[in-house]
Amino acid sequence: MADHQYDLVVIGSGPAGEAAAMSAAKKGLRAAVIEKRNVVGGNCTHKGTIPSKALRHAVKQLMRYNTQHLFRALGEPRRLTFPQVMSEVNRVIPRQVEMHTSFYARNRVDLHIGEARFVEAGKLEVHLLDGAVETISAEKVVIATGSRPYRPEDVDFSHPRVYDSDTILDMQHTPKNLIIYGAGVIGCEYASIFAGLGVKVDLINSRGSLLEFLDDEISDALSYHLRDIGVNVRHREEYAKVIPDGRGVTIEMKSGKRIHGDALLWCNGRTGNTQYLGLEEIGLEANHRGQLSVDEHYMSAVEGVYAVGDVIGWPSLASASYDQGRAVANAVIGKGHRIIKDAPTGIYTLPEISSVGKTESELTAAKVPYEVGRAFFKHTARAQISGEKVGMLKILFHIDTLEILGIHCFGAEAAEIVHIGQAVMNQPAPNNSIEFFVNTTFNYPTMAEAYRSAALEGLNRVTRL
Template sequence: MAVHNYDVVVIGTGPAGESAAINAAKHGKRVAVIEKQSHVGGNCTHWGTIPSKALRHQVRQIMSFNTNSMFRDIGEPRWFSFPKVRERSRVTIDQQVVMRTNFYARNRIDLYQGIARFKDEHTLVVRGSADKQDELVAEQIVIATGSRPYRPADIDFRHPRIYCSDTILGLQHSPRTLIIFGAGVIGCEYASIFSGLGLKVDLINNRDSLLSFLDDEISDALSYHLRKHGVLIRHNEEYERVEGTDNGVTVHLKSGKRLRADAFLWANGRTGNTDELGLENIGLKANGRGQLQVDEHYRTEIPHIVAAGDVIGWPSLASAAYDQGLNACNKLLESDFRYVTEVPTGIYTIPEISSFGRTERELTEAQVPYEVGHAFFKDTARAQITGDTVGMLKILFDQESLEIYGIHCFGDQASEIVHIGQAIMQQEGAANTLKYFVNTTFNYPTMAEAYRVAAQNGLNRVFQR
């Protein structure tokens, strides 16, 4: 067994692992990364963020073609098989893999492919293909192994019609009906994608509303538009059993309902990838969801071993994971450090959702007086030009100081638009007020102009008192 010595070893090449490794390398450290899969990029690139968003883009193009009267001169509305649509999205994945592989090469980071397991607190054994093994000894170790879908033992995921959010990308047929269990971010995104392809979708939610962490008005808008596209949402339901047959799946709910569809997608919860790390060899223990506990510096109970990304739980976003990996490594390197707490929400349903800051419910419960400013996209010139008139921008702000408390956006480009508000909210003192949007000249016509409209709408409410 070959033994190699490094300053920093990173386990995992998703956003957290990549940012930690490159950060360490740019600080002159000798760095190695370990990747279980045959290509770098982690779950984000191969099964999560990138493929689902690329798939969503293809579906939006199909929906635009099928609903825009201008295209009737070209031909009638078209039906596209899921495998064909999915295959087109693979182009993006391949581009991402090439780009990220080059990152490691340019920064002279050694890449080991195989399963990493702790031998002791400073040593990792990497078992690759053909029983090849390497032993990596490091002063500091970053655990960035990500997560995978939680799969209950009483559901047969080997059945060809039963999928989780990873395996659904390998769907080889084009079902007409689909049941999705779990109405979190992943479940809602896939409900949008499949309903956009013309499937009848049952979305089963074990809570009483969709995405309760969102502002209530935004959650209501999402529910409305999912239903508009043919999604039947069933709240407060739990499954009793899932039964696969030769040509479909029957879901038995505890309420007594029986639902049948061509395919079933489980999208309820995720588990940290820690079970193969040999944590027992170093005295670390993951929680019941496979996640590692860290302090405000991303350190585990062993100070020279840090963890970042989905493997530590909240917020389980690729954007946050990248920042967490960067800052976890900064702590190891004794550089400027930031614990990532303020993270914008980006949900790629159709239409998409993004928010930053507090919601109306949170402000009301905290007894904080506030006012609301709205801009509806149907009234903006850019949205009228593009035809993407669904949605709105909503600003919550203090009635007296005009300090901004929250930005909530629903509609086309929401995840891009929110960053303008985020930047202003993170300014100090008087710079973080509604007046910025009124006193700033925005390009016209743009979606960003919605900030000026929403700000003026909010000020009108204040001045009317």
């Protein structure tokens, strides 16, 4: 049994764990990472963000080929199977692993491959892949073990036609009809991906509208465009029973409906990966979803044990996890750090969605006097050239101060475009005004010039008051 001593040990090599370890090493701490896979990157690289976004990109390219007039001259619309598309996606993951692996060597962060378990506070056992056991001691431990799809006990996930958002990436056929249960971010993303492949999709939503945390207008636009590409969205439905057989899967709903598909993709929530950490040995308890509570310094209820990333719940974004990892490294050494509260949403449906700041509903409830400026992509030259005419940019701003209160974008490159508004919005007053966009020259033709159009439209409304 080998013994190792560190200043800080991170459990998990996803975005949060990697950022915590690298940042700690750059601050002079002797750091190590424990990863249970035999490669680094965490769920983000192997099952989540990277493969799903690479899959989306491939499907988007196929959709453009099949819909744009230029490509129609090359022949009839083409179909690709799901395994064919995934073969292209799987080229990306090894490149990501190679890049992230190099970070550890470059920053002299030790990497231990095995499953970690607490023996006591500040002491861990690592069960290696060859059966050996290492003992690792550290003054500080950061739990960054991420999350996995939630699996209710009454659904048979061992059945070959029942998938979750991890196992769907290994599917070896292309269903004609797919049921997606759960219309959160992951469910909506996969609904648009499979519809783009020509699969008939039933998207089952237990709520009254899609992604209710979004601005209402953006949520409505998503619902319309999902239906436009062939997704059958069913609101206010909950399952009573899942019945898989040799021909597919039938879901009996509490409403009495029976919905049949060739396969089922379960996308109803996620669970923190804490079940095998031996938390009981240090007196730490996760909630019913396997998540840990932390204070403003990302410290758990146990002194010297921190947690970041999906394992602490909201916002459960790779972007926020990277920032939380850097923040916890500062917290460990007693340096000032920020709590991540302002992460923009990035939802990679087809078309994509991104937003930052307040929604109209939130501003109305808070009785904030605001106005709206909109720009529709179909009116911009760049969108007309590229053929990406679906979507809009929406700016919410204070009627009196003209302060930007929210940016909401739906359409091509939304997750890129939103950062222009975010940068201006975060400036100190009065530089956070919507007037910035009319007093700044934008390249032409670009998607970014939608900010100028939206600002002019919004300011015209205020002028008429």
